[in-house]
Amino acid sequence: MSMQVQLVGVEKRFGPKRVLEGVDIAFAPGKITVVIGPSGCGKSTILRLLLGLQRPDAGRVLVDGQDLAIFKEPDWMAYRERIGMVFQSGALFDSMPIGRNVGFALQEHTKLPREEIDRIAEDKLRLVGLAGQAQLRPSELSGGMQKRVAIARAIARDPGMVLYDEPTTGLDPITSTVIEDLIVSVAKQTGATSIVVTHQLSTIFRTADRIVMLLAGVVLGEGTPDELKASPDPRIRGFLSGTVPDGWA
Amino acid sequence: MNLFESVGEPVLGFFEAIGEYTLFTLRTSKLLLRGRIHWRNTLAQMAFIGVDSLPIALLTALSVGMVFTLETANEFIRYGATSVIGGAAALTIVRELGPTLTGVVFAGRVSAAIAAELGTMKVTEQIDALVSLAADPLRFLVLPRVLACVTMLPLLAFLSDAAGIAGGYGIAVYLKGVSPLVYAESVRSLIGPDDVAKGLLKAAIFGLVVAIVGSHKGMNARGGAEGVGAATTSAVVVSLITIFISNYFLSSVLFPGAGAH
Ligand SMILES: Nc1ncnc2c1ncn2[C@@H]1O[C@H](COP(=O)(O)OP(=O)(O)OP(=O)(O)O)[C@@H](O)[C@H]1O
Ligand SMILES: [Mg+2]
Numbered sequence: 001m002s003m004q005v006q007l008v009g010v011e012k013r014f015g016p017k018r019v020l021e022g023v024d025i026a027f028a029p030g031k032i033t034v035v036i037g038p039s040g041c042g043k044s045t046i047l048r049l050l051l052g053l054q055r056p057d058a059g060r061v062l063v064d065g066q067d068l069a070i071f072k073e074p075d076w077m078a079y080r081e082r083i084g085m086v087f088q089s090g091a092l093f094d095s096m097p098i099g100r101n102v103g104f105a106l107q108e109h110t111k112l113p114r115e116e117i118d119r120i121a122e123d124k125l126r127l128v129g130l131a132g133q134a135q136l137r138p139s140e141l142s143g144g145m146q147k148r149v150a151i152a153r154a155i156a157r158d159p160g161m162v163l164y165d166e167p168t169t170g171l172d173p174i175t176s177t178v179i180e181d182l183i184v185s186v187a188k189q190t191g192a193t194s195i196v197v198t199h200q201l202s203t204i205f206r207t208a209d210r211i212v213m214l215l216a217g218v219v220l221g222e223g224t225p226d227e228l229k230a231s232p233d234p235r236i237r238g239f240l241s242g243t244v245p246d247g248w249a
Numbered sequence: 250m251n252l253f254e255s256v257g258e259p260v261l262g263f264f265e266a267i268g269e270y271t272l273f274t275l276r277t278s279k280l281l282l283r284g285r286i287h288w289r290n291t292l293a294q295m296a297f298i299g300v301d302s303l304p305i306a307l308l309t310a311l312s313v314g315m316v317f318t319l320e321t322a323n324e325f326i327r328y329g330a331t332s333v334i335g336g337a338a339a340l341t342i343v344r345e346l347g348p349t350l351t352g353v354v355f356a357g358r359v360s361a362a363i364a365a366e367l368g369t370m371k372v373t374e375q376i377d378a379l380v381s382l383a384a385d386p387l388r389f390l391v392l393p394r395v396l397a398c399v400t401m402l403p404l405l406a407f408l409s410d411a412a413g414i415a416g417g418y419g420i421a422v423y424l425k426g427v428s429p430l431v432y433a434e435s436v437r438s439l440i441g442p443d444d445v446a447k448g449l450l451k452a453a454i455f456g457l458v459v460a461i462v463g464s465h466k467g468m469n470a471r472g473g474a475e476g477v478g479a480a481t482t483s484a485v486v487v488s489l490i491t492i493f494i495s496n497y498f499l500s501s502v503l504f505p506g507a508g509a510h
Contacts, residue, residue: 048377051377051380051381052380053377053380053381076383077383077385078383080380080381080382080383081383083381084381085378085381087374087377087378087381088374089373089374091373091374091375091377091378092375092378093370093375093378093379094373095366104382104384105382105383105384108382108383108384108389109383153382
């Protein structure tokens with residue numbers, strides 16, 4: 001049950017700072033869309049808008065055809081139960097062991113018995129290569145392990161949409177590859193619509209079905225990786241090859 | 250900056266802060282009225298907060314009860330008022346020292362702990378993560394702490410009352426030679442159940458202050474470890490000041506004819 005998500009003319013300001021200035025993106029349902037763009041261009045902000053952690057100043061965010069602006073608190077709760085978010089920092093709850101982190105949503109929102117929740121959490125931990133570690137505390141894990149737990153937590157309830165904020169930043173190449181494969185296999189297995197924000201070239205090319213590039217508050221280009229690599233715009237080609245084009249801000 | 254600005258800004262800021270705390274309290278109370286209590290977290294917080302502050306609260310009360318009696322007993326004896334020694338201590342402790350000192354202990358320990366914990370959760374995106382997992386931070390984090398403080402502070406204040414009076418008893422009877430019966434009769438005749446109840450009501454209100462200020466400071470922390478530190482310190486200061494100011498008004502309302510027994 002992949003979700004259909006669309007931004008229409010979305011604007012977002014923080015005080016005098018205009019971050020998004022009319023962004024239109026239709027995220028392909030059931031596909032992995034990678035959002036790229038220079039630091040501070042508003043990529044995390046887009047994910048926060050999709051979660052309702054922030055509201056747009058103008059424009060609409062449509063999910064399965066519904067405008068998030070008309071959501072009341074219960075609608076938000078029901079909607080968020082259907083999405084998973086992997087935060088840039090992992091954001092694991094350090095007051096509980098990682099098994100409880102992964103089982104958190106099941107514990108809070110379902111009547112499943114404890115053993116069943118633990119079993120599902122163990123399943124998801126196995127999926128991210130952390131079988132048998134449910135008792136560990138987040139503080140006992142490396143950064144890469146924390147990201148993997150964060151992914152397990154985000155997919156614990158088989159969401160219709162998974163949002164990843166820089167899932168591989170700061171990780172070694174091998175751990176990055178593990179996580180990239182994981183993102184792809186989660187999308188395949190669950191059919192969830194996936195949105196991946198990243199700077200990392202390997203992550204772009206190993207996960208993307210489609211790429212959206214942001215610059216200066218608007219969408220600069222969008223398409224499949226091959227389409228964008230062949231883009232006439234030197235800024236897009238430059239970003240995707242890691243070279244600095246002329247006139248780069 | 251003209252005169253109006255220099256006076257106006259802090260005043261506006263003050264009312265703005267009061268408005269924010271009021272709104273925060275109302276939103277939390279709404280959950281309570283709708284019965285949306287997270288029992289597991291509430292019980293865990295009660296246990297944690299109660300146990301955490303019990304020894305220091307009791308020690309404080311015991312010491313104050315002893316010192317109070319040590320310093321007043323001689324005067325009372327000199328003026329032939331031996332029969333008020335116990336009552337004077339008990340009255341002061343039950344109405345003022347028990348609730349207020351326990352409130353101070355809570356402001357220092359509990360408000361700080363709440364602000365630090367929620368502040369850390371805020372700056373490490375754990376609060377956002379809660380929201381993303383469809384959990385309401387007010388229900389999951391704040392209301393349990395409010396309920397724990399509103400129940401545990403009166404409970405510890407009550408135990409502190411007992412510890413304070415016992416401390417006074419120890420000094421009066423064993424050091425000053427007051428007869429145990431005279432002391433007990435003095436306590437019994439000068440305070441009633443309503444004094445205890447009103448003191449505990451004050452304690453409950455202080456509990457609300459401690460939990461709301463600590464939570465609000467924590468949830469609004471920003472800027473990493475430094476921000477958490479600032480939130481923690483200001484939670485302690487703001488809850489202390491609020492306790493002292495509100496204590497004055499609560500006492501003047503609850504004990505209008507103070508001393509007229
Ligand atoms: N809550 C906020 N208050 C004020 N400014 C904000 C807030 N959130 C984001 N911003 C600003 O909005 C801009 C976009 O932020 P955002 O986090 O979306 O960038 P990003 O594209 O994810 O960058 P990065 O790649 O570095 O993570 C930044 O300049 C940031 O300073
Ligand atoms: Mg970001």
